[in-house]
C-alpha cells in the first residue's frame with residue numbers, strides 16, 4: 001500500500017491461481033502474464049465455462065476491488081457478447097438495417113458487425129463530417145442538396161472523400177436497396193480514417209466513408225414544443241457552418257433543455273442575435289406576416305431551410321405571407337414573433353409555442369406554421385420529381 005506522500009503505484013494484475021493471491025498486490029511496473037497462459041481466478045468463476053482468461057486483483061488490500069474480474073474474450077466470444085447487447089430481435093427488425101464501410105468496401109447486414117475502428121480519427125479526434133438523407137416511399141428526398149453540403153463540409157475539414165460524388169450517391173442508393181427499407185433515414189460519414197492516435201490524419205491511411213440505413217417512420221408533427229435559451233456558448237461561424245461530428249455543444253444544449261423540462265434549446269450569439277437549435281434551424285413569422293430566418297453565414301444553414309425559402313413563396317402568392325427573407329434577428333424581436341418553428345430534414349417542421357416560459361404569439365400553433373408544414377409534406381410525399389431520387393429495389 002502506498003504510504004502518505006508516496007505516489008500510488010498501479011497494481012499488478014493478478015492472473016494466476018489462488019495460491020499466489022497472498023502476494024503483495026502492489027508493485028511497479030505492473031506485470032502481465034502473456035494472455036494465452038492466463039487462467040481463471042479462484043478456480044471456476046461466475047463467468048461462462050467457455051471463458052478461460054480472467055484478470056483480477058488479489059484479495060486483501062484496500063485500494064483495488066478484489067471482486068473486479070475482467071474477462072479476456074476470444075473473437076467469437078466478443079461477437080457473442082456484442083450480439084447479446086442488441087435488442088432480442090431478428091436482424092430485419094433491428095432499426096439498423098444495413099451499413100456500408102469503405103474499409104471492407106461493402107455492405108454489412110448484421111448490426112453486431114456495424115462497427116468502426118477505435119483508432120479512426122473520427123472517433124478519437126472528431127475529425128469527421130456527416131450528413132443525412134430522408135428515405136420516403138422508396139425515394140431519397142433532396143439528396144443532392146445534402147451531398148453538396150457533405151462535400152463542402154469535407155473540404156472545410158480538409159478530408160478528401162475516397163470516392164467521387166456519383167459513387168457516393170450510388171453507394172447510398174445501393175444501401176437503401178440492401179436495407180429493403182422504403183421509409184427511414186440514411187446517415188453517412190466521412191472520416192480522415194484509422195491508423196493511429198495522433199492529431200493530424202494518419203499518414204498511411206485513406207479517408208473512410210461509412211453509411212447506415214435506419215428504419216424510422218415519419219409523421220407530421222402537430223404539437224407545439226417548449227424551448228429555452230441555452231447557456232452553452234455558440235460555435236464560432238467557421239465550425240458552425242460545417243457539419244462535423246463535433247456535436248458536444250449541441251448535445252449539452254439539448255440536455256440543458258431537457259433538464260429544464262423543455263424539448264430543446266435556442267442558441268443566441270454574442271451579439272444578441274438568434275442562431276439555431278442543437279440539430280435544427282429556426283424560423284419566425286413576424287406580426288407583419290414576414291417569414292424570417294437567421295442569416296446563413298453563422299449557423300449550419302440547413303437543406304430544409306433552403307427549400308423553405310423557395311416553398312414559402314407560394315404563401316406570398318395566396319396572401320398568407322407578406323415576404324420571406326434571412327437577416328439578423330435579435331432575441332427580443334424573435335421572442336415577440338407571432339409564430340416560431342424548428343426546421344430540419346428529419347422533422348421537417350416543428351412548431352415552437354413557448355420560449356423561456358413565455359408563449360410565442362398566443363401560445364398555439366399558428367396558421368403560417370400549419371401552411372408551411374402542409375407545403376413540406378406535399379413536397380416530400382407527392383412533390384416535384386426533381387428533388388426525389390428513386391431507389392430501384
Ligand SMILES: Cc1ncc(COP(=O)(O)O)c(C=O)c1O
Pocket residue numbers: 250276277278279280281300301302303304305343344345346
Ligand atoms: C446544428 C444543425 N443545424 C441545422 C440543421 C438542419 O439541417 P437540415 O435541414 O439540412 O437537416 C441540423 C440538422 O442536422 C443541425 O444539426
